[in-house]
Amino acid sequence: MAFPEPAAPSESILASWDGSPIRPTVVHIDLGAIRDNFLELRAFAGPAELLPIVKADAYGHGAVPCARVLEAAGARFFGVALTEEGVELRRAGIRSRILVLGGAYGDRYDLLVAEDLTPLVFRREHLEGLATAARAQGKAAVAHLKVDTGMGRIGIAPSEVGAFVDAARTFGVQLEGVATHFANADLADSELTERQIGSMEGVVRTLSSRGLKPRWIHLANSAATVTRPDAHGTLVRPGIMLYGAYPSEAYREKIRLRPALRWSTRITHVKRVPAGTPVSYGARWVAKRPSVIATLPVGYADGYPRCLTNVGQVLVRGRRVPITGTVCMDQCMIDVTDIDEPSVGEEAVLLGPQGEAEIRADELAAWAGTIHYEIFCGIGPRVPRIFVDP
Ligand SMILES: Cc1ncc(COP(=O)(O)O)c(C=O)c1O
CATH class of the missing domain: 3.20.20.10 (Alanine racemase)
Known part of the structure; x- marks a missing residue:
């Protein structure tokens, strides 16, 4: 069977992308x-x-x-x-x-x-x-x-x-x-x-x-x-x-320091699931109640440790919500049942402040059984760094 020839990519489409991040997972450095x-x-x-x-x-x-x-x-x-x-x-x-x-x-x-x-x-x-x-x-x-x-x-x-x-x-x-x-x-x-x-x-x-x-x-x-x-x-x-x-x-x-790094992403998918629904590889999290699960486009290939499966927390609307199920290579899921009408595109903070709340690097490291040095160094090159100097 002959397959149709793929159309040549339009030069103007290719030229219209300047390499700026498409996936909303970014690190801001102050x-x-x-x-x-x-x-x-x-x-x-x-x-x-x-x-x-x-x-x-x-x-x-x-x-x-x-x-x-x-x-x-x-x-x-x-x-x-x-x-x-x-x-x-x-x-x-x-x-x-x-x-x-x-x-x-x-x-x-x-x-x-x-x-x-x-x-x-x-x-x-x-x-x-x-x-x-x-x-x-x-x-x-x-x-x-x-x-x-x-x-x-x-x-x-x-x-x-x-x-x-x-x-x-x-x-x-x-x-x-x-x-x-x-x-x-x-x-x-x-x-x-x-x-x-x-x-x-x-x-x-x-x-x-x-x-x-x-x-x-x-x-x-x-x-x-x-x-x-x-x-x-x-x-x-x-x-x-x-x-x-x-x-x-x-x-x-002993010394007053200001954290310089904030790691954030945005929700790519939200779904309502009935009690008993498994989430992610190995079905290591199963909904105990009717739940709202959101997906984040960040995973262990970006340096978000896989061992935070069912352990990590992120911030959504300034509130802590738990990681549900296995952290995947490029994605992970969070339980946003207690957030009022969460939507695709909403920001989730993995590390750093959001509103009055903050997830500190040493806290995230403790969840992962390591030190914050390793968390910082582990944030992969796939995560764009955006530099701000307010
Ligand atoms: C030789 C050397 N000097 C200084 C430092 C800085 O240490 P710290 O990040 O704890 O200030 C390091 C870090 O590992 C190091 O290897």
């Missing part, structure tokens, strides 16, 4: 809140410089727009995890010093040098790769030394500092900074943090005994920026607080 949070943190940092952490697309908030607004507000440093992230910022015109924190440089030291990205170094091959690339490009090889004082992730042991500094000298790598990372700074039990600070003081003494006084000494994440002035060194590296979230509940009373 850049003004990010600027205010930066200024608030700066007040805590005292004389120390601030290095905003904008890795993982600024914790899902959009690295380039966030870095632009922070650079305009006075940031002179940025921290990313990957070389790729640093290159993205450079290509967007960010001129501040960018530290690449993650240690996964592959063999692309040439890119680090060409884009003036400063790596954290802690292995001999980092020194060798950086020195070779810098020599080839006629530039200075500049790095920060990463010491592992108790995080157990990356960095040289404090006992290896002397030998590493000697190796850096041999390779001609200039160590203009020294860094460590706290494992527990947000926890009430400060014993490990105390030990890490003590260990870092020892590292700085060792460097000094070798004639090295790095300009940049940095340890502090958000938590330590606010509560540990003794760990400020000369540079602090806040991340989560820039985005208006608290590392843990105890920090809420």
Whole structure:
């Protein structure tokens, strides 16, 4: 059987779509809140410089727009995890010093040098790769030394500092900074943090005994920026607080921050169902009463966790309503029986405020058995970010 030829798409129809979102699932990012949070943190940092952490697309908030607004507000440093992230910022015109924190440089030291990205170094091959690339490009090889004082992730042991500094000298790598990372700074039990600070003081003494006084000494994440002035060194590296979230509940009373992210969508379908009606995969929710079920065009492919099945809540008309049944890849359902005549097109908020109500990232994370960092970073690239700067 011959099938009819499909009609060629009309150029004018294709040209009429500028790529703007069709599905109403969006994230709004308040850049003004990010600027205010930066200024608030700066007040805590005292004389120390601030290095905003904008890795993982600024914790899902959009690295380039966030870095632009922070650079305009006075940031002179940025921290990313990957070389790729640093290159993205450079290509967007960010001129501040960018530290690449993650240690996964592959063999692309040439890119680090060409884009003036400063790596954290802690292995001999980092020194060798950086020195070779810098020599080839006629530039200075500049790095920060990463010491592992108790995080157990990356960095040289404090006992290896002397030998590493000697190796850096041999390779001609200039160590203009020294860094460590706290494992527990947000926890009430400060014993490990105390030990890490003590260990870092020892590292700085060792460097000094070798004639090295790095300009940049940095340890502090958000938590330590606010509560540990003794760990400020000369540079602090806040991340989560820039985005208006608290590392843990105890920090809420210590600093006033404004959440920057609001995740919303709109109802695509509403139906009345009799008691006994199953909803979604596996029929894991069954109506106990005659119910009104609405469908939302957002699912786990967007980063809304599947484990919020029968657990999550969203806001409709400023009221909390429950997720009913299994969260699907692109959609999920909510029980709007108690909302008066809900309609297609009405807004539902997954995260953030609506009217007087709010769903906070830490609350949503607790439902999902994770932390808000993961919720933020998990909001997928399929969800358009809309930047506002009121
Ligand atoms: C090396 C390093 N510094 C600073 C931060 C910022 O931490 P926080 O978001 O808790 O402020 C991170 C985040 O994971 C990090 O890995």
